[in-house]
Amino acid sequence: MHRGIMFIICLGLFLGMIVMSGCEGDKGEPGRVGGPGDRGIPGTDPDLDRPQDRYFGIGVVNENELAVAGNKRVFLTFDSTARASRDTVVAARVQIPPLINGIDGEEIEWGEQKSRVRTSLLNTTSGLTDPELFEVVCRAAWDEYYIYTYFQWKERKVSVRTETGDSTIYEVTTSDGPNELVMDALSKIIESIDSSLTPYDTTLFQWIRVPILNVETLFCFYDPIEQETVCVIDTTFGDTTLIWFDSKKGEDKFAVFWGDTDVDNWSDLAFREFFNMPGAGGALPAELFVDAWVWGAGTSNPVSTADDWSLTSRGKAPDVGAASFMINLALPDSVPRYQFYRDPNYKSQLTLQREIYPLWYFDAVGFKPAGWDLNRPVYLPGIISTIPSGSRADIYARATFDDSGGGIWTLEIRRARKTNSGDDVVF
């Protein structure tokens, strides 16, 4: 009996295994097509995200365009957890933009972090006087659409003139080119005019009306008593002409360079080209791109802008559009094109350089040589201020000069992170 039951159980298990392993059945129908997915999440604009960190260079000059002090490599980070240092500027995320007015809004406008970036004379060409600009305070801020930068530096008075006895000798270019005798003879005239020089330099060059001196009007001889050459000027002949100071006299300037290139030495090349350092005008690598913001105390500051340039393998070039200034001369070594509409000599009664600037385009009329009172110094500005346009007008910049603080410039700049111009770097 038990054996029979066991046999039946075993037989059942055996049959069950056959069923389990053998009854595959038919393959089912494919499943139905799924329903639509959920709606995508609202988009984001990657252009509004935190900008990428990058390096930049700064260059500053005090009157002499060649004697540039600066720092070729400063790191700008948008990581608010970083700490500002001498070579790292930490940009603050702001809700309310800083007021771009050249007045230091301090941490209320710019956030707590600021960097004291060391600067030094970068142009090693012999004969240049070190402007002794050793430090630039840098700040930066950003929001979804704009980037803001702040620079502050203190000038020092540096004489670029040479002294000979009790006479001050200036390099002067006449319409006939440099002439030492003429320069010597004119030195007293120019000295009396130039006595008002201040560290606030807004001029590219400056026109001064003086008598024309030619060979016939200069009589020079050696005075045995004084033991020197004496020149007697006879101004009864000849007319008058306008001369300007030599090009080494210029405006205070500040340049910011933004490299957007794989070229390692982009900053070196930018300084070389924009400050006419040795090798300027030479070959440039094909992939080079540097965006240059060039602020000038005379050329751009009255218009509240900075000149927008770029540097590529083809060399430096202004962005497309009109500049914020016009050079006030018809041709090199020629005469000014414009004068203040009330001259002569309405403006010349003013004795400070800063009072002849800016000469706005709407106040300028064609230059006329007649009618000047030559018993008074005559000033004509070297540039005419105008309204910039196009990509060249992308940058708002405003600076103030604080005499009371020993000559401190505070410069504030704003630019759109994305200008949609190929000649601008994107933040």
Next chain:
Amino acid sequence: MTYNRFLILAGLLLGLLLLTVLGCDGISGDRGLSGPPGSGGEDYVPPIPENRFFSLAITNNSQRNHNGAPKLYLAFDGKHQAAGDTIYCVQLASGVAPAIDGLDDDGTGWGDKFTDVNLYRAAGDYNFIESARVRSAFDNNYIYFQFRWTEVANAEFGVEVAQNLDPDYWIYPEGGSGNPRRWTKSTTNEDRLNLFFEITPVTRYSSDGCYVTCHTDDAIVNGNFHATRGSRERMDIWHWTSATTNFTGYAMDRYMDNGFSGGVRNDVGMPVFRTNREFTVLAADTTDRPMYMAFDDPHSNSGYPLWDYQIRPMATSGWVAGDKVAGFVNSIPWGSTADIQAIGTYDDGTWTVEMKRSRFTGNGDDVRF
């Protein structure tokens, strides 16, 4: 016994049947195809601006005498009624924007919301303009305003219904008896509209409105000027005028703070107008006259607008007593002072002024919406 065997066999067959039914499921079919992708997400849009207070002031041929609403509520969130002191700012559909042309067109492009705001004497004399119709709209990039008001004449207060297009012009000395270097000025002014917005929080603005900026005492000018009270408080001012700005299509963009010099300032840049005045005092001799004249001066009386590309140096001769020269020179503005487009039209005593500005200009002297 046979029965037991039969029972066992039946049990086996039943078990076999159960195993067949339960065990032979067959192979599942293939997985169905994926459904179509969901609809795309929405484009990025800037967040809807926060509701805020602002102030409105309107003058009639005056700089000082204004009726206004010192505190209006500008609602963006769609949860408020356009009534009382609340302006419903309509969110515009994509691709739709009102034309900024100073023409009402029965509100075309502005949506159906408007508020008739009651105006009160705010400073100076009452000017009898008791209400203004205000519309507002916004989209992802811009904010728009429209204001309509009707002027009211009152002989007793010297208020007239007029367009006022000749503000503050110069007059050559009458009868030739005066000093030709000292011109006189007309007493005319212009119609004005001012808006005030907080850029940074201004103390008590949410309760007192723009009154908190009026006649703040700086101990220098006897308290008779406008400024904020806190050192970091800043307000945006949109200043439209019937002559000096309206010819240009821009409003004057200004701001007010309590900085080192305090008061009202133009935004950074080239302003839309500036004073046409030469004023010098040399020894006992004073010169006070226009700095520029029109191309066809002297004696053209060409009036406004006098654009900066139309001016030339002032002539000292050729004038006739009573000749007029514009008191302001217009320029195409540049910089932050050129942020606001604004144009108004005048129709039988009613001004319709429309304005447009970027919600965010990136300028610290502008409010952000």
